[in-house]
Amino acid sequence: MRGLAGRRAILTGGASGIGRATAVRLVEEGCTVGIFDQNFAGTEETAALCRGKPGRVLIYKVDITDRDAVATATDVFEHDAGPVELLANVAGWDRPIPFLDTDRAFWDKVIGINLYGPLNLHHVVVKRMADRGFGRVVTVSSDAGRVGSSGEAVYSACKGGVIAFTKTMARELARNNVTLNVVCPGPTDTPLFGGFVTDMPKLAESLARAIPLRRLGVPDDYPGIIAFLLSDDASYITGQTISVSGGLTMQ
Ligand SMILES: NC(=O)c1ccc[n+]([C@@H]2O[C@H](COP(=O)([O-])OP(=O)(O)OC[C@H]3O[C@@H](n4cnc5c(N)ncnc54)[C@H](O)[C@@H]3O)[C@@H](O)[C@H]2O)c1
Incomplete structure (x- = not known):
């Protein structure tokens, strides 16, 4: 994709699942990727997967609910x-x-991670992009934030919140040449989803039956759209929300 090689990216959640797959893809595209995750052992495993690829990976143990920790890690990355x-x-x-x-x-825990986390990253990182007149941001929300999800009320509120937040930021920062978009996964086979399946063993099967493309998502379903939205090929796209869910939700 155009405009990714040589770019510097911060990515949260890169120790596992969708974040790991995305970190590997961005390094394949030639980016220097700083992974912010509280699971340091997981980030080390991701870094090992990036070895030998064109870009570079740097890893930082960061709790994204802590704005000061995000600011310190961003200073170190820069x-x-x-x-x-x-x-x-x-x-x-x-x-x-x-x-x-x-x-x-x-x-408090759900809001801390899923809402304050992205707010902290925007407040610290996007501020620097706005001051410099260039930036591209992708936030991973969830279809729960578009259509709701039983058992996930507070999470859905956060995920819907980041969609509305992104649209507002996209309006505020268009003049600074910062684009912001949202990707909404559907049910995806990752450690996070594994926690749900343990509690409700039949859930994975019944969801797969309900999905038009007849399977759950996998982490590798997401890096392409995230890399595209971070690339120069997407320079005229901002404030948009895209579901990647095998057709489970269509809007
Ligand atoms: N798996 C799904 O079915 C699904 C569906 C819709 C949306 N999503 C969203 O996709 C994104 C990735 O989820 P995943 O399924 O890959 O989950 P995952 O559990 O595999 O990975 C989540 C990562 O976030 C990190 N993390 C959690 N809290 C943190 C904190 N306070 N500070 C720093 N890092 C923290 C974890 O350590 C982990 O590495 C999440 O935003 C999730 O809400 C997932």
Whole structure:
């Protein structure tokens, strides 16, 4: 894709699942990728998968719910690699619990990771992009944020929130040449989804039957669209939300 080789990217959630697959793809495209994840062992495994590819990977242990930690890691990344130009917000977390059975501590955890996390990354990283007059951002939301998902009320609120937030940021920052878009996965076979299947063993099977393309997503279904939206091929696309869900949701 045009305009990726040599670019510097920060990516959250690169220790596992969709974030790992995306980190590997961006390194294949020649990017220098700084992975921010709290699972350092996982980021080391991702870095090993990137070995021998054209770009470079740098890894940082960061809890994205902590704005100061995000700012410190961004300083270190820019010191090590140079000014950040691309941002992929991929980290996320949930557990399926009916809303009326949840409590405030659970809400705080879900909101901390899925809403404050992206807000922190935008506040720190996108600010630098805006000041420099160039940036591309992709945030991974969820179809839960478009159409709802039983057992995921607070998560859905966060994921819907990042869609609305992205549209607003895309309006505010168009004049700074920063584009921002959202990718919404459907049910995808990753460690996160594994937590759901343990609680509801028949879920994977019944979801696969409901998906027009007749299978769950896999991590490799996402790096192509994320890399495209970060590339110069997508320079006239901003404020958009794209579902990648085998046709489960069509809007
Ligand atoms: N798997 C699915 O079915 C599915 C569906 C829709 C949307 N999504 C979204 O896709 C994204 C990737 O999910 P995945 O399925 O690959 O999950 P995953 O569990 O495989 O990976 C999530 C990554 O986020 C990291 N992370 C979590 N909390 C963090 C924190 N506080 N600070 C730093 N890193 C943190 C984890 O360590 C992990 O590496 C998430 O935003 C998720 O909400 C997933």
